[in-house]
Amino acid sequence: MATAVVMPKQGQSVESCLIVGWKKGVGDQVTAGEILAEVETDKALVEVESPISGAVLALFFEAGDDVPVLTNIAAIGQPGEDVSSLRPAGAKDQGFAAEPAPAAVETSSPPKTPEVAPAKALETAANAAVGISPRARNLAKQKGLDLAGMAGSGPAGRIIERDVQAALAQKPVMTPLAKSMAAQGGFQVPDHGSGVRGRIMADDLQTVAAQPEVPAPVVTPAVVDDDVRTIPVKGIRKVIATRMLNSLQTTAQLTLNASADATAILAYRKRLKESAETLGLRQVTINDLLLLAVSRTLPQFPDLNATFSDDVISQYKNVHLGLAVDTPRGLMVPVIRRANTLSLKEIAQEAKRLAAACLDSTISADEMNGGTFTVTNLGSFGIESFTPVLNAPQVAILGVGNINLKPVERDGEVQFIPHLGLSLTINHQVVDGAPAARFLQALAQGLAQIELLLAL
Numbered sequence: 001m002a003t004a005v006v007m008p009k010q011g012q013s014v015e016s017c018l019i020v021g022w023k024k025g026v027g028d029q030v031t032a033g034e035i036l037a038e039v040e041t042d043k044a045l046v047e048v049e050s051p052i053s054g055a056v057l058a059l060f061f062e063a064g065d066d067v068p069v070l071t072n073i074a075a076i077g078q079p080g081e082d083v084s085s086l087r088p089a090g091a092k093d094q095g096f097a098a099e100p101a102p103a104a105v106e107t108s109s110p111p112k113t114p115e116v117a118p119a120k121a122l123e124t125a126a127n128a129a130v131g132i133s134p135r136a137r138n139l140a141k142q143k144g145l146d147l148a149g150m151a152g153s154g155p156a157g158r159i160i161e162r163d164v165q166a167a168l169a170q171k172p173v174m175t176p177l178a179k180s181m182a183a184q185g186g187f188q189v190p191d192h193g194s195g196v197r198g199r200i201m202a203d204d205l206q207t208v209a210a211q212p213e214v215p216a217p218v219v220t221p222a223v224v225d226d227d228v229r230t231i232p233v234k235g236i237r238k239v240i241a242t243r244m245l246n247s248l249q250t251t252a253q254l255t256l257n258a259s260a261d262a263t264a265i266l267a268y269r270k271r272l273k274e275s276a277e278t279l280g281l282r283q284v285t286i287n288d289l290l291l292l293a294v295s296r297t298l299p300q301f302p303d304l305n306a307t308f309s310d311d312v313i314s315q316y317k318n319v320h321l322g323l324a325v326d327t328p329r330g331l332m333v334p335v336i337r338r339a340n341t342l343s344l345k346e347i348a349q350e351a352k353r354l355a356a357a358c359l360d361s362t363i364s365a366d367e368m369n370g371g372t373f374t375v376t377n378l379g380s381f382g383i384e385s386f387t388p389v390l391n392a393p394q395v396a397i398l399g400v401g402n403i404n405l406k407p408v409e410r411d412g413e414v415q416f417i418p419h420l421g422l423s424l425t426i427n428h429q430v431v432d433g434a435p436a437a438r439f440l441q442a443l444a445q446g447l448a449q450i451e452l453l454l455a456l
Helices: 118-130 134-143 161-170 176-184 235-250 263-273 286-300 344-359 433-448 450-454
Strands: 003-006 016-022 035-040 045-049 054-059 066-068 072-077 253-261 306-309 312-315 321-323 325-327 330-332 373-377 396-410 413-427
Touching: 035 072, 134 161, 161 235, 235 330, 253 433, 263 286, 263 413, 263 433, 263 450, 286 321, 286 344, 286 373, 286 396, 286 433, 286 450, 321 344, 325 344, 396 433, 413 433, 433 450
Parallel strands: 321 373, 373 396
Antiparallel strands: 003 072, 016 035, 016 066, 035 045, 054 072, 253 413, 306 312, 325 330, 396 413
């Protein structure tokens, strides 16, 4: 009896996974525990193993398909076994093809061409030309989204469900009356309306005047350059692109820039490097000291240690600190749980463990979720200040720049003091500028007196 290979569940918040690629094809032999496919959650890459030894009887989905967790994605067994009972809804069913029946020879009359309704024929031709997954087609049909001209992120430009979701997120929100008027035709829908949050009202619709027919322009083929490298935007890159765009489109982002006297943290870091090796403190970095300072300062400013979703602000007692990690596969943000309760050594160890897991693609989905505030550091690249983008639904993110000498007047003379660049982006929908400025001020004071924060 054939056995199903199930899309594994990766964490409580993961509802679906993207099939990155198949390691085996239909008809190949596999052994129990052998890698059958690679799938991807929002950020983590996971290998799917074969549950038994046998032949691959069917692959129910293609690379690039977004499949709900706990759904059958393949079938393993002995050649000839029936897999129909394992086939999920929307499956491609790339199983063994049946032998074609011998073609009958017709001598009395020419073969008849099956009649297809014009609308159905056009839809079939469009789908065949573009390539649309069943889930994407169904979602687009439910939401009334026109897929003509849409570029897909699946294999060979195939449109998958995530492409439709991204397109829906960019559609203007309309009132029921405006939507009804637009459906009747004769109106042009603007990109932005006069309602709350850009909602398009009936008064925003513009009457379209009849236009004379214009001959179609002559399209000149694009010049093909052999040196151009095309990279499909999919997987983690697709997730990052969608989330960054949604973050900027759905939040009112404001960035405040400041700097902190880095004399104390540089001196303390030097002492740590000179400490006994048995203490395990030599590997503590400036960034670790910054993470500790943030974790100790944030509880005093609950407005910033919060999330905003569905018109509800959730403020947290503990600091679940997101740490931006640069990897070859894209930006990842693992979370240091309850950072406000950890010592400097524990924060440093956890930050290094999470960063290594991101680089090795062994990070779990649960370790990527639940952050209440994020820190992203570009100081090692020589960046002095920048505008970090919110990691929604979080309401604040801290960008860290490099350390530069800054002229400061002390005791009647100008001295050049090392300062650390800080850039704080907030969601101005729910966080005002003054509380954000007070947080930056308190953080700068804490960094200037780092040993006092260590005593908390």
